[in-house]
Amino acid sequence: MSGLTAAAALAAIGPRTGDTVLIGGAAGGVGIFAVQLAKLAGARVLGTCSESTFGFLRGLGAEPVAYGPGLTDRVRALASEEVTAATDLFGREAAETALKLGVAPERISVVADGPAPPPGVRKMGALDAGPGALESIADAICTGGITVAIAATFPVERIREAVTMQAQRHVHGKIVIAL
Ligand SMILES: NC(=O)c1ccc[n+]([C@@H]2O[C@H](COP(=O)([O-])OP(=O)(O)OC[C@H]3O[C@@H](n4cnc5c(N)ncnc54)[C@H](OP(=O)(O)O)[C@@H]3O)[C@@H](O)[C@H]2O)c1
Known part of the structure; x- marks a missing residue:
């Protein structure tokens, strides 16, 4: 589900070589x-997270930038070149920042529930992923092109803790429930 949601979010904006x-x-x-x-x-990837997550995000190949007030200025300083596309997986801040930076609305997507996105910005979900997306992601995992970070593993008896952890929205990667 998470891989397909990511694939759908990106399918809307078509990242390619030369994009930031x-x-x-x-x-x-x-x-x-x-x-x-x-x-x-x-694409070159800039990703928002908290400062304590910078190292984790760098390990995935992204250039981290702290979310929160002042994001537009921080992205401008980090990018040094034009930001050309964006997807917001958390809320609306990154999407609004991209608009302020002059990214065309049709090259911005969001996935999270929340207020309607600005005109032209598409809201995507896992069902919008293109045909073959799941197979492509599975292949990339098998060949090492994509690493699936495991944030935590819980036995099924402790699933309540897992759900509480997920709901706090500071997870880095996947939470595994062991059956
Ligand atoms: N996970 C799935 O399988 C799945 C499937 C379909 C749809 N969705 C939807 O997709 C969206 C993303 O879900 P998710 O599971 O990837 O992650 P999430 O739980 O929504 O967010 C986790 C990440 O958000 C960061 N974060 C926390 N506060 C933030 C803020 N104010 N601004 C920007 N980032 C912030 C955290 O970074 P720090 O720890 O550094 O703060 C953390 O890495 C949600 O709306 C979810 O409902 C998820």
Whole structure:
């Protein structure tokens, strides 16, 4: 689901060589796929996270930038060149930042529930992923092109803790429930 959601978010904006893509919430379960898929497509990737997550995000190939007030200025300083596309996996901040930086709305997508995105910005979900997306992601995992970070593993008896951890929205990668 998370891989397909990432694939759908990127299908809307078509990252390619020469692009600089801003990804909001880049270190989460969806973000780890989005970052790596955008890199595989040839794009430069800037990803939002908290400062304590910078090292993790660099390990995925993204250039980290802290979310929160002042994001537009920080992205401008980090990118040094034009940001050309964006996807927001957490909320609306990265999408709004991209608009302020002059990214065309049709090259911005969001996935999270929330207020309607600005006109032209598409909201995507796993069902919008293109045909063959799951197979491509599985192949990339098998051949080492995509790494699936495991944030934590819980036995099924402790699933409540797993859900609580996920709901706090500071997970880095996937949470595994062992049956
Ligand atoms: N996971 C799935 O399988 C899945 C499937 C389909 C759809 N979705 C949807 O996709 C969206 C993303 O889900 P997710 O599971 O990837 O992650 P999430 O739980 O929404 O977010 C986790 C990430 O968000 C970052 N974050 C926390 N506060 C932030 C803020 N204010 N601005 C930007 N980033 C912030 C965290 O980084 P720090 O720890 O560095 O703060 C963390 O890496 C959600 O709306 C979810 O409902 C998820």
